[in-house]
Amino acid sequence: MLNIVKVSSDEQFNQVGAGMIASLLQSNPRAILGLATGSTPVGVYSHLIELYQQGLVSFAQARSFNLDEYIGLSAEHPESYRHFMNEKLFNHVDMDLKNAHIPDGTAADPEKAALEYTRMLENAGQVDLQILGIGHNGHIGFNEPADELHAHTHVVELKERTREANARFFNSIDEVPTHAITMGIGSILKSRQILLMARGASKAEILERALTGPLTTQCPASLIQTHSNVVVLVDQAAGGRL
Numbered sequence: 001m002l003n004i005v006k007v008s009s010d011e012q013f014n015q016v017g018a019g020m021i022a023s024l025l026q027s028n029p030r031a032i033l034g035l036a037t038g039s040t041p042v043g044v045y046s047h048l049i050e051l052y053q054q055g056l057v058s059f060a061q062a063r064s065f066n067l068d069e070y071i072g073l074s075a076e077h078p079e080s081y082r083h084f085m086n087e088k089l090f091n092h093v094d095m096d097l098k099n100a101h102i103p104d105g106t107a108a109d110p111e112k113a114a115l116e117y118t119r120m121l122e123n124a125g126q127v128d129l130q131i132l133g134i135g136h137n138g139h140i141g142f143n144e145p146a147d148e149l150h151a152h153t154h155v156v157e158l159k160e161r162t163r164e165a166n167a168r169f170f171n172s173i174d175e176v177p178t179h180a181i182t183m184g185i186g187s188i189l190k191s192r193q194i195l196l197m198a199r200g201a202s203k204a205e206i207l208e209r210a211l212t213g214p215l216t217t218q219c220p221a222s223l224i225q226t227h228s229n230v231v232v233l234v235d236q237a238a239g240g241r242l
């Protein structure tokens with residue numbers, strides 16, 4: 001079931017998103033979180049930090065698995081997703097970094113690193129809440145539109161459109177990595193609950209396609225229509241066609 005929550009301010013967006021994560025951790029301190037990067041969840045993570053500072057939530061016993069990582073960027077690189085997560089969330093809360101998993105973008109053998117990530121995910125059990133953003137081409141994690149999708153964590157070549165969209169964070173598009181490691185669609189859909197978040201008018205069309213259009217590997221996000229417990233958190237602009 002898709003439950004669409006349309007909010008009217010950034011503040012409300014962040015409160016609702018952070019509230020869902022916080023209430024999960026309050027009822028199950030050992031919850032497994034599936035975390036996402038990108039600009040959309042930044043405010044949600046900031047609000048979670050505030051809730052932590054107010055003593056309303058703890059990450060001490062939680063475990064997390066991030067969706068993806070660029071190949072070739074180390075944890076020190078400001079645009080690596082490990083760096084992003086440290087800066088935007090982990091460094092400010094009581095998360096034990098040993099329990100905060102992100103695919104290893106610097107592994108000598110990325111395919112092997114992807115396999116190891118799959119193994120770790122499977123051993124951990126079910127992700128309780130999977131946070132997702134959505135790319136303008138319908139990607140989730142870095143599962144790009146393609147004739148075939150992958151169930152498990154794998155190496156992916158990024159689409160030009162994705163590299164262009166993310167070039168804003170780098171000095172130039174040439175610095176944007178060409179490949180990434182991403183959790184597969186099967187792993188994403190195995191989670192107990194999905195929270196898909198989108199802001200801004202530029203996401204309205206792809207959200208409509210993903211949530212109301214046909215299921216197709218050309219729009220990987222459309223497959224979340226098959227999940228039984230999805231919350232779609234949008235602002236008025238992103239939700240304009242829903």
Ligand SMILES: O=P(O)(O)OC[C@H]1O[C@](O)(CO)[C@@H](O)[C@@H]1O
Nearest residue numbers: 037038039040132133134135141
């Ligand atoms: O939230 P943003 O910055 O629009 O990004 C959307 C999606 O694109 C990615 O950043 C990858 O390009 C994903 O991690 C994210 O879910």
